[in-house]
Amino acid sequence: MNRRKRLSDSIADDIMSMIMIEKRFCPGDKLPNEIELSEELNISRTTLREAIRILVTNGILEIERGRGTFVKEDLDISNTVPSFQELSNEKINAKDLYEMRLIFEPEAAYYATLRASDPELKRILEYGKQIEEKIKLNQDRTEVEQKFHKAIAKATHNEFMDKLMPVIFEAIDKGVTLSEKNELVAKDTINDHKxxxxxxxxxxxxxxxxxxxxxILRALKDLGIE
Known part of the structure; x- marks a missing residue:
């Protein structure tokens, strides 16, 4: 019961991130149906319902009978972790972004390995496979790259990591854009993630x-970021 509660809290945070950080859903938007969202998040429908219930209680989502689950129309998403959000919106060069990743992400991987639940590890593995498929098909992998690194950060069970995600997303976006012109980076990404x-x-x-x-050091070298 405690593990399920922890997982539902984590999933609630993931959905919050989709709304507040990734801007995937805006106020008034309808969430995907229960089957689609539970499959995407690699969780049971029971856990998803518990996570949605948490967000309804906190005034983030609302359920309209017969229509589905919606982000509340009057939800203010402008005040999300303002200091980091402002930083992520600034024009930051690739070197600074990758140095930031070098400071935080190795330690995130360390603590995630110690603390991740089996379902969290399964999600990280699934996102790694999706990245490999996107690279092989020469498709944009920005979104799934974000999910991979976010899943690792999430598995640290350190609440402050969530506040760093806008900046990490900015770094990943920059890296994917640069690596699109560099086949070596794409190849190394697959091997490194494995x-x-x-x-x-x-x-x-x-x-x-x-x-x-x-x-991260290999990406810096492959991309010629100095």
């Missing part, structure tokens, strides 16, 4: 930390 996931699955936090650091 290495990160293997260490996480083995519950080897030091290995996961090193793999994430190697991943």
């Amino acid at each position: 290495m990160i996931i293997e260490f996480m699955q083995a519950r080897n936090p030091e290995g996961a930390r090193s793999a994430m650091k190697i991943h």
Whole structure:
């Protein structure tokens, strides 16, 4: 029961992030139906219902009988983590963004490996597979890259990591844009993500930390960011 409660809280945070940070759903928008959203999040429909109930209680979502679940019309999304949101909206160069990732993400991988639940590890693995498919098909992978790194940050169970996500998303967006012109980066991304996931699955936090650091340093080198 406690694990389910923790998972439903985490999923509620994920949906909040879709609204507040990713801007995937705006006030008044309808959420995907229960089957679609539970499949996307790799969770049971029961857990999804619990997460939605949390967000309804907190005034984020509202359920309209016979119509579905909607983001509340009067929801103010302008005040979301303002200091970091402002930073993410500034014109930041790629070097600064990647240095920021180098500071935070190896440690996030370390703690996520220690603390992730089995369902959280499963989601990280699934996003890693989706990234590989997108790269092989030469499709835009920005959204799934964000989900992969967000899932790792989420698995740290450190609430402050959520506040860093707008900046991390900015860094990932920049990296994907730059790597589209560099086949070596795409190839290395697949191999690096596999290495990160293997260490996480083995519950080897030091290995996961090193793999994430190697991943970011290699991207800096491949992209010629100095």
